[in-house]
Amino acid sequence: MYVCMNILLLGSGGREHAFAWKITQSPLCEKLFVATGNAGTAQIAENVPIKPTDFPALASFCREKNIQMLVVGNEEPLVAGIWDFFKQQKDLTHIHLIAPSKEGARLEGSKNFAKQLMFEYQIPTASYHSFGVEDFEKAITYIYNHSLPIVLKADGLAAGKGVLICPTYSQAEKALKEMLLDKKFGKASEKIVIEQFLEGTELSVFVLTDGKNYKILPEAKDYKRIGEKDTGLNTGGMGAVSPVPFADTAFMQKVEQKIIIPTLQALQKKNIAYVGFLFIGLMKVGNEPYVIEFNCRMGDPETQVVLPRIENDLVELLLATATQKLDTIELKIKPETAVTTIVVSAGYPETYEIGKEIKHLEKVENALIFHAGTKLENNQLLTNGGRVMAFTVLAKTLPEAIEKSQKAAESVFFENKYFRRDIGKDLF
Ligand code: AMP
């Protein structure tokens, strides 16, 4: 059997606390380090003050602490090429990397790349056209000849703010100018994708692949808007549910046949190294799945409902992934429903205050608490971000899981706390 490993996890959100929670349950984990982590990960692992994009510092740390597995939670290091960097460190090739290559991470890092790949391999997605600054006039003509609403996307990473759904031509023209000419998102909007609006219901599907074999993890529904009934600004995610009742077996088979298999085959045919998580943002249009976006990592807050439903030892699963032995593992999924409710600082996703004391966590019953924007200062637990923490409950039924998750979110106290009270209620 394998010996215990020292593991390094990158990221600092609720997703990473959920990963840390699951990793530290494994007998294969000797010690877990998290860069940079939060007050929640500090309770179960050792936080390390190294930025996940500071590759030389991470490599030195891996040498010093004899790290044997590196798990990347957030997209920035992946898109910046952490896999390629570690592959070049000849003394670190023994480290099991759970990370796609820089080329593979372009599925998330470049919307144009993802769209091209989908069209080349006939993977269902919205029709589109890409434009650079030099094509500004052509883009205007394209917009005015397109149906409404029309979707504009910055090609690169834009911290979740790079997608604009424009209900009128003048709004689309304004957005186009801001992105392409004024470089609103810097390099990320030097190129833009203009695409057809898809009308339907969204869900997130997750695949773990070793480059040869794959496992489909539990699907989830994310609640992206700040306001109840899906109103107001887009956020990182205000809550999540898994399983998703409308993603029945027949639908998930279509997802596998029409999207998952062709996407993984496309990566193989293009010789793109991809070991790790693939997150497929889908729109169910009628009964058909269409890809809205790919991400090269797990979702946040979806991870907070996906991992609690997985019975397997996560480190064993990741080790099988890194060693191309995923076919030897049988994935065991709990039939229960998981619901997570995120409590945020009022004002998020725009301006908000941090440094508020978090109280009454001891009153939270029967819920998993995953920290996101928190820090410990002089023994006081303080808010340190927009999304503060997630309360996940597993229960036999969806209504029960919702009620308990809401109750947990209610119990905790900090000044200017806000959370959505309708997570999952549209699914009854
Ligand atoms: P993304 O950053 O690509 O996840 O897009 C943010 C959100 O915009 C998605 O979660 C969808 O709700 C919405 N969206 C993106 N593309 C489309 C589309 N083609 N049609 C309808 N909604 C879209």
Ligand code: GLY
């Ligand atoms: N919850 C959406 C994301 O992680 O991108």
